[in-house]
Amino acid sequence: MIAHMARCCRAHFRTSFAIMVEYRATVFLWILAGVTPLIMMFVWRHLAAAGPIGGRDPKAFAFYFLIAFLSTQCCTVWVVWNVDYQIRTGTYAIQLLRPFDPWLGELIENIAAYSLRLPFNVLIVALGLAISGAWEMIVPARLPAFVLALILSWQLMFNMNYALALLCLWSERVKSADSWVYLMVFTLGGALFPLDFLSPAWRTAIGWMPFPWMVNFPVELLAGNAPPLPGFAMQAVWLAIIVACHRGLWRLGRKRFGAVGG
Amino acid sequence: MNRLLHLVRAFWANSLALDLEYRIDFLISAVTALCSFGAGLLVLDVMFRYTQSLGGWDFHQALALYGIYLLLEEFATGFLAFNIGEVPELIRRGDLDFILLKPENSQLQVSIRHFRIVGLPAYLLALGILIYAMVEMHSVTVPNLVLLIAFLICAMAIIYAIWALLHTLAFWLVRVENISQIFFGVFKVARFPIGAFPGAMRIIFTVVIPITFMTTVPASAAAGILDWRLGLASPVIAVVGLWLSHRFWQFALRHYTSASS
Numbered sequence: 001m002i003a004h005m006a007r008c009c010r011a012h013f014r015t016s017f018a019i020m021v022e023y024r025a026t027v028f029l030w031i032l033a034g035v036t037p038l039i040m041m042f043v044w045r046h047l048a049a050a051g052p053i054g055g056r057d058p059k060a061f062a063f064y065f066l067i068a069f070l071s072t073q074c075c076t077v078w079v080v081w082n083v084d085y086q087i088r089t090g091t092y093a094i095q096l097l098r099p100f101d102p103w104l105g106e107l108i109e110n111i112a113a114y115s116l117r118l119p120f121n122v123l124i125v126a127l128g129l130a131i132s133g134a135w136e137m138i139v140p141a142r143l144p145a146f147v148l149a150l151i152l153s154w155q156l157m158f159n160m161n162y163a164l165a166l167l168c169l170w171s172e173r174v175k176s177a178d179s180w181v182y183l184m185v186f187t188l189g190g191a192l193f194p195l196d197f198l199s200p201a202w203r204t205a206i207g208w209m210p211f212p213w214m215v216n217f218p219v220e221l222l223a224g225n226a227p228p229l230p231g232f233a234m235q236a237v238w239l240a241i242i243v244a245c246h247r248g249l250w251r252l253g254r255k256r257f258g259a260v261g262g
Numbered sequence: 263m264n265r266l267l268h269l270v271r272a273f274w275a276n277s278l279a280l281d282l283e284y285r286i287d288f289l290i291s292a293v294t295a296l297c298s299f300g301a302g303l304l305v306l307d308v309m310f311r312y313t314q315s316l317g318g319w320d321f322h323q324a325l326a327l328y329g330i331y332l333l334l335e336e337f338a339t340g341f342l343a344f345n346i347g348e349v350p351e352l353i354r355r356g357d358l359d360f361i362l363l364k365p366e367n368s369q370l371q372v373s374i375r376h377f378r379i380v381g382l383p384a385y386l387l388a389l390g391i392l393i394y395a396m397v398e399m400h401s402v403t404v405p406n407l408v409l410l411i412a413f414l415i416c417a418m419a420i421i422y423a424i425w426a427l428l429h430t431l432a433f434w435l436v437r438v439e440n441i442s443q444i445f446f447g448v449f450k451v452a453r454f455p456i457g458a459f460p461g462a463m464r465i466i467f468t469v470v471i472p473i474t475f476m477t478t479v480p481a482s483a484a485a486g487i488l489d490w491r492l493g494l495a496s497p498v499i500a501v502v503g504l505w506l507s508h509r510f511w512q513f514a515l516r517h518y519t520s521a522s523s
Contacts (some may be wrong), residue, residue, distance in 0.1 A: 032447035187301035
């Protein structure tokens with residue numbers, strides 16, 4: 001049973017990866033689509049050239065936004081777009097015929113795209129760190145925890161998108177939900193300004209949401225400014241809530257699915 | 263002109279009916295427009311808590327610029343993306359044939375087919391911020407308004423021309439449906455006055471990629487701090503851009519081999 005499952009996954013990964021390689025231009029355009037943190041880096045560094053802002057000099061800003069760029073790139077998924085398109089054009093029926101949950105299919109496709117794109121993201125960030133001299137702020141001992149935080153961020157984003165995508169079973173078109181999630185992750189996640197620039201009241205309020213733990217937390221973890229335990233706990237709790245949500249939606253929604261198109 | 267109005271009315275009545283089919287999507291768009299408005303305010307608020315000026319612009323000037331940015335962003339995501347942005351898909355599925363068969367300019371047809379009523383809240387919010395900022399700056403005068411509208415039209419023409427040039431490439435490349443990300447990636451720079459960036463970037467985003475003419479020029483007209491050299495260049499770039507996009511479309515059509523049977 002498990003061996004059969006593993007074979008299915010491997011086969012799906014191979015086809016997804018081949019599709020990604022075929023449409024590699026599309027995959028790389030997502031890097032360009034997510035440059036906002038890098039643009040913010042230029043603006044904040046330019047502002048800080050006259051003197052440190054909020055205790056950060058240009059080098060600290062470079063570090064913050066380069067790592068934030070990496071975190072947001074780990075949160076770049078297009079599940080909503082995919083599922084929306086498939087349900088509206090009727091090709092979703094094909095997903096249902098596959099020998100595994102459509103959730104797993106989307107996950108594997110996502111991993112295939114990441115394995116093509118992330119090496120380039122890491123290269124860009126490494127170059128940026130080297131040029132700005134922020135390289136020395138990285139403590140190798142903190143890297144394992146940082147990578148774990150990134151993986152949890154990615155899973156949060158992926159499952160949150162999947163839950164929204166399933167709303168499509170009721171409404172047929174939820175593409176706008178996609179832009180809403182990205183907006184929240186970038187703004188409240190801290191990809192536009194370091195979150196410690198907000199007033200304490202704001203920070204407490206958004207601390208209960210999943211977004212700050214998806215971008216700001218990995219960055220501050222690597223910088224050594226965030227205690228690991230509360231962050232990982234929040235990531236895990238939110239992940240559990242979101243997964244429970246989309247499982248529930250799936251159970252209710254699949255009964256409603258009537259194939260569109262033909 | 264009458265004929266054009268007739269065409270627009272037929273197209274837009276059709277897309278209104280389509281939009282009303284998807285009501286939840288409309289609701290989410292309206293919420294997103296509100297959130298994106300709030301997010302922009304938050305960023306400016308945080309920035310101006312730590313500094314007095316952003317590239318020489320004060321808070322209300324930067325706010326006016328942000329209003330213009332939101333307006334143009336909605337123009338791109340809510341209008342261009344559903345019209346000229348659909349060209350790769352039209353070519354891939356062979357649907358372009360149906361458009362070419364109609365007795366009307368094909369570039370015009372693919373450019374104005376849809377108007378999404380869904381975008382209306384976003385346009386209204388953007389205009390609201392712009393007007394609020396102008397009132398706060400005491401810069402609501404007739405010359406400022408005339409210049410603002412003129413430069414906004416130029417900015418839209420420049421953005422349209424860039425989209426048309428990028429998407430006409432689909433005649434050769436076929437699979438380019440997210441080529442618009444090239445635009446959106448660079449357009450994010452337009453969120454801030456060009457002076458907020460270091461010198462080299464300022465030159466690139468004025469001379470090589472005309473980002474300065476998208477938001478900085480209209481916003482400086484609204485604030486009454488227009489640099490006349492940039493103001494004169496703006497309509498020139500707009501006209502040249504439109505002309506280029508037209509020529510490129512004509513050239514591409516001559517190389518079009520239908521995909522449908």
